[in-house]
Amino acid sequence: xxxxxxxxxxxxxxxxxxxxxxxxxxxxxxxxxxxxxxxxxxxxxxxxxxxxxxxxxxxxxxxxxxxxxxxxxxxxxxxxxxxxxxxxxxxxxxxxxxxxxxxxxxxxxxxxxxxxxxxxxxxxxxxxxxxxxxxxxxxxxxxxxxxxxxxxxxxxxxxxxxxxxxxxxxxxxxxxxxxxxxxxxxxxxxxxxxxxxxxxxxxxxxxxxxxxxxxxxxxxxxxxxxxxxxxxxxxxxxxxxxxxxxxxxxxxxxxxx
Amino acid sequence: xxxxxxxxxxxxxxxxxxxxxxxxxxxxxxxxxxxxxxxxxxxxxxxxxxxxxxxxxxxxxxxxxxxxxxxxxxxxxxxxxxxxxxxxxxxxxxxxxxxxxxxxxxxxxxxxxxxxxxxxxxxxxxxxxxxxxxxxxxxxxxxxxxxxxxxxxxxxxxxxxxxxxxxxxxxxxxxxxxxxxxxxxxxxxxxxxxxxxxxxxxxxxxxxxxxxxxxxxxxxxxxxxxxxxxxxxxxxxxxxxxxxxxxxxxxxxxxxxxxxxxxxxxxxxxxxxxxxxxxxxxxxxxxxxxxxxxxxxxxxxxxxxxxxxxxxxxxxxxxxxxxxxxxxx
Numbered sequence: 001x002x003x004x005x006x007x008x009x010x011x012x013x014x015x016x017x018x019x020x021x022x023x024x025x026x027x028x029x030x031x032x033x034x035x036x037x038x039x040x041x042x043x044x045x046x047x048x049x050x051x052x053x054x055x056x057x058x059x060x061x062x063x064x065x066x067x068x069x070x071x072x073x074x075x076x077x078x079x080x081x082x083x084x085x086x087x088x089x090x091x092x093x094x095x096x097x098x099x100x101x102x103x104x105x106x107x108x109x110x111x112x113x114x115x116x117x118x119x120x121x122x123x124x125x126x127x128x129x130x131x132x133x134x135x136x137x138x139x140x141x142x143x144x145x146x147x148x149x150x151x152x153x154x155x156x157x158x159x160x161x162x163x164x165x166x167x168x169x170x171x172x173x174x175x176x177x178x179x180x181x182x183x184x185x186x187x188x189x190x191x192x193x194x195x196x197x198x199x200x201x202x203x204x205x206x207x208x209x210x211x212x213x214x215x216x217x218x219x220x221x222x223x224x225x226x227x228x229x230x231x232x233x234x235x236x237x238x239x240x241x242x243x244x245x246x247x248x249x250x251x252x253x254x255x256x257x
Numbered sequence: 258x259x260x261x262x263x264x265x266x267x268x269x270x271x272x273x274x275x276x277x278x279x280x281x282x283x284x285x286x287x288x289x290x291x292x293x294x295x296x297x298x299x300x301x302x303x304x305x306x307x308x309x310x311x312x313x314x315x316x317x318x319x320x321x322x323x324x325x326x327x328x329x330x331x332x333x334x335x336x337x338x339x340x341x342x343x344x345x346x347x348x349x350x351x352x353x354x355x356x357x358x359x360x361x362x363x364x365x366x367x368x369x370x371x372x373x374x375x376x377x378x379x380x381x382x383x384x385x386x387x388x389x390x391x392x393x394x395x396x397x398x399x400x401x402x403x404x405x406x407x408x409x410x411x412x413x414x415x416x417x418x419x420x421x422x423x424x425x426x427x428x429x430x431x432x433x434x435x436x437x438x439x440x441x442x443x444x445x446x447x448x449x450x451x452x453x454x455x456x457x458x459x460x461x462x463x464x465x466x467x468x469x470x471x472x473x474x475x476x477x478x479x480x481x482x483x484x485x486x487x488x489x490x491x492x493x494x495x496x497x498x499x500x501x502x503x504x505x506x507x508x509x510x511x512x513x514x515x516x517x518x519x520x521x522x523x524x525x526x527x528x529x530x531x532x533x534x535x536x537x538x539x540x541x542x543x544x545x546x547x548x549x550x551x552x553x554x555x556x557x558x559x560x561x562x563x564x565x566x567x568x569x570x571x572x573x574x575x576x577x578x579x580x581x582x583x584x585x586x
Binding site: 015 | 269274329330331332333356357358360361363364365367368369371372373374375376377390393394395396397398399400401402403404405406407408443446447448449450451452453454455457461463467491502509510512515516517523524534535538541544545546547553558559560561562563564565566567568571572575576578579580582583
C-alpha cells in the first residue's frame with residue numbers, strides 16, 4: 001500500500017499570536033509543530049502500513065523551517081518525504097496549495113492520500129479536497145474510522161448529528177478528525193533514524209510549475225487581533241446563594257434566560 | 258442584470274437547518290444593499306414544501322433540485338448538480354453554512370468551478386469597491402483575517418450563529434424554479450452505505466442557544482447526567498472539554514474546542530473546566546460565559562462573565578432548581 005500524507009507545519013496552538021509592523025502574523029520566536037490534525041493522518045498511515053505493508057510518504061509545502069516538522073513525521077515512522085520549498089512563492093491560497101500538492105503527489109505512487117481535515121493556522125479545511133478534485137480522485141472528509149480491505153476503503157465520516165458510512169475504491173483522498181486514533185510519540189531510535197531517511201526538496205520548476213502562473217483567488221487583505229475577553233465577577237456566598245444570585249443576574253442583568 | 262446573492266438552504270430530514278435561516282436573513286440585508294435578488298437553492302428529495310419557508314425568510318427566487326438521487330448528501334452528486342446550476346446562472350455570491358456537509362462540499366465545488374472560497378467566515382462587509390469582504394477567524398480564533406475573493410461567484414461558508422435569523426414574513430412569496438438533477442456518473446465513485454443519526458431531544462452543539470459543558474472536574478462518565486438535567490430544563494446542548502473526551506466520559510463529537518466544535522451560544526456554562534487555550538478557542542465567542550470551578554485560579558474565570566467558585570456537584574443541581582423556577586415564572 002503506497003500511502004501519502006499531506007502535512008503542514010503550523011504554529012503551536014498554545015502560542016500567543018501577535019502582528020508585526022506590516023500587520024502580518026509574526027511567527028518569530030513562535031513554536032512550530034506538525035499541524036495537530038495532520039498528526040492523526042500520519043498515525044493512521046503508519047497503522048495502515050503496519051497492517052498491510054507498504055510505504056508512507058510525507059508531502060509538505062513550506063519554507064526552510066518546515067523541515068523540522070518533516071523530520072518529526074519521519075521520526076514517528078514515515079519512510080520518506082517530499083518538501084516543496086520555493087522562495088518564489090509569496091501568498092499561497094488554498095487553490096494554489098492544492099495545485100502544487102497535486103503535482104507533487106502525482107509524481108508518487110499513491111493508493112491512498114491522507115490529511116488532517118484542516119490546519120489549525122488557516123482553519124479552512126479546503127486543500128486536501130481541492131487536491132482530490134484537481135487529481136480527479138474521490139474523497140471522504142472528516143473520517144473518524146477507516147478500514148481498508150484490498151482496494152476498498154470503508155470510512156465513517158462525522159456528519160451533523162451522527163455518522164455516515166461510505167465506501168470507495170482506491171485510490172482516494174481521506175481527511176481525518178481527532179479521535180480516529182491515538183498519536184504515538186517518536187522514539188529516540190525513531191528520531192535517530194529520521195535523520196537518515198530520504199527527504200526530497202523540490203522547487204516549483206521541478207514540478208513543471210511557475211510561480212507567475214499561480215494566482216491567488218482568495219486574497220488576505222489584513223489581519224486583526226480579537227479584543228481579549230475580560231473576566232467578570234465571581235459570585236459570593238454559599239453555593240445556594242450563589243446559584244440563586246446567578247439565575248437572577250442571567251435574567252435581569254445579562255437577559256439571556 | 259444582477260445575478261443575485263445565492264444561499265444554499267441546507268435541510269436535514271426535510272427540515273431547514275437553523276444556519277440557513279440565519280443566512281437567508283443576512284442575505285436579504287445584503288441583497289437590499291447591493292440591489293440584487295436573493296436566491297435560495299434547496300437540494301433533496303420531496304423538499305418542494307421548503308420553498309415557501311425560504312420565501313418567508315427573504316428569498317425572491319428558489320431553485321429546487323428534488324430527486325431520489327439527492328435524498329442523502331453525497332459529495333459527488335451535490336457537486337455535480339450545483340456546478341451545472343452555478344455555471345448556468347452565474348450568481349454574484351453563493352453562501353453556505355459551515356456545516357459538516359458544506360465543509361466537504363464547498364472546497365470540491367470551488368475547485369471544480371475554479372474559484373476562491375472563504376471558509377468558516379463570521380462576518381461579511383458590504384463594500385462598494387470589493388463588493389463583499391469576508392472576516393474569518395484564523396489561528397483557532399487568536400486572529401482574524403479579512404479575505405477578498407477575486408473570482409465569481411464569491412464562495413463562502415459561514416459559521417453558525419454569526420448572523421441572527423429574522424422573523425419570517427408569511428406574506429412573502431418566491432418564484433420557484435425546478436431544476437432537473439443531472440448527475441455525472443463519474444461523480445458517483447463514493448458509495449453511501451449507511452447514515453446513523455444519534456437520536457436526541459437536545460439541539461446540536463453549534464446551533465444551541467445554551468451550551469452546558471463538563472471538563473475534568475466531572476470525574477466520571479455517569480456524572481454527566483447532572484449536566485443533562487440542567488440542559489433539559491432550558492433546552493440546552495451538552496458539550497465537553499478535551500480532557501473529558503480523552504478520559505472516555507463522553508463521545509468525541511461533543512468536544513468543544515479548537516479540534517472539536519466551535520460554538521458561540523448566547524449562554525455557555527463551563528462546569529469543572531479549567532479553561533485551556535484549546536477550549537477557550539472553541540467557546541470564547543459565546544455571548545455570556547459562566548464558569549463553575551473549585552479552583553479560584555482556574556483560567557476559565559478570566560473569560561467568564563460570572564463565576565462560581567465551588568463544587569460543581571453541589572452547584573449544578575442547585576442551578577437546575579433555580580433555572581426551573583425561572584422557566585416556570
